[in-house]
Amino acid sequence: MHAVILAGGKGVRLRPYTTALPKPLVPIGDQHAILEIVMRQLANAGFTTCTIAIGHLGHIIRAYVGNGSQWGLRVGYTTEDSPLGTMGPLLTMLDRLPEHFLVMNGDILTDLDFGAVLRSHEASDAPLTIATYCREVRIDFGVLTTDSKQVVGFTEKPTLDYRVSMGVYGLSRSTLDGYTPGLPLGFDELVLDLLRDGKPPAAHEFDGYWLDIGRPDDYDRANAEFTTHRDLLLRGA
Numbered sequence: 001m002h003a004v005i006l007a008g009g010k011g012v013r014l015r016p017y018t019t020a021l022p023k024p025l026v027p028i029g030d031q032h033a034i035l036e037i038v039m040r041q042l043a044n045a046g047f048t049t050c051t052i053a054i055g056h057l058g059h060i061i062r063a064y065v066g067n068g069s070q071w072g073l074r075v076g077y078t079t080e081d082s083p084l085g086t087m088g089p090l091l092t093m094l095d096r097l098p099e100h101f102l103v104m105n106g107d108i109l110t111d112l113d114f115g116a117v118l119r120s121h122e123a124s125d126a127p128l129t130i131a132t133y134c135r136e137v138r139i140d141f142g143v144l145t146t147d148s149k150q151v152v153g154f155t156e157k158p159t160l161d162y163r164v165s166m167g168v169y170g171l172s173r174s175t176l177d178g179y180t181p182g183l184p185l186g187f188d189e190l191v192l193d194l195l196r197d198g199k200p201p202a203a204h205e206f207d208g209y210w211l212d213i214g215r216p217d218d219y220d221r222a223n224a225e226f227t228t229h230r231d232l233l234l235r236g237a
């Protein structure tokens with residue numbers, strides 16, 4: 001099984017931590033970088049090869065990961081010279097990818113079984129499989145439903161449930177046919193194109209542990225929770 005890790009972003013929202021380090025290499029706990037945890041999880045899930053898309057401070061990631069042999073993986077690289085969006089870097093390496101592969105952000109902490117996502121995708125007819133997570137938002141106000149100038153409904157401080165993308169996808173190479181290498185391609189654009197063409201992505205629902213390290217508050221939470229979740233995140237790794 002093959003995985004592509006997207007690690008080319010500048011991590012602007014996580015400054016000042018990312019001033020000197022690329023976001024996937026910020027430390028979690030006393031011993032591990034986020035990317036190291038991901039690499040261990042991929043190897044434990046049965047992945048044997050991996051491509052890392054690098055850009056901002058990519059030479060540091062290359063020096064840290066090397067050829068991946070320390071985790072039992074064979075790692076290659078592709079360099080993003082200009083921002084290409086979430087899916088754009090894949091277009092520059094299509095000839096090196098198998099028909100079905102995993103794509104993931106390099107800055108998430110989760111105990112999601114990455115192998116299960118890819119196997120689920122391979123068993124489906126979907127062009128794209130999106131790992132999804134349930135979020136809840138508490139509205140601190142009374143919510144009104146109105147029709148013209150009348151109030152026709154009222155809910156006091158409701159909680160809204162919705163599913164979000166975890167930044168982990170199963171993808172087929174043929175899904176990217178027709179897009180131009182070197183031009184930006186966002187995840188949002190790809191999903192909207194598939195929906196427009198009547199080719200809806202599949203959802204791989206997950207309700208375990210997931211944390212997107214996107215902001216300083218998220219990073220602080222990850223470090224605070226790592227001791228408790230270490231065995232879960234590095235189970236078998």
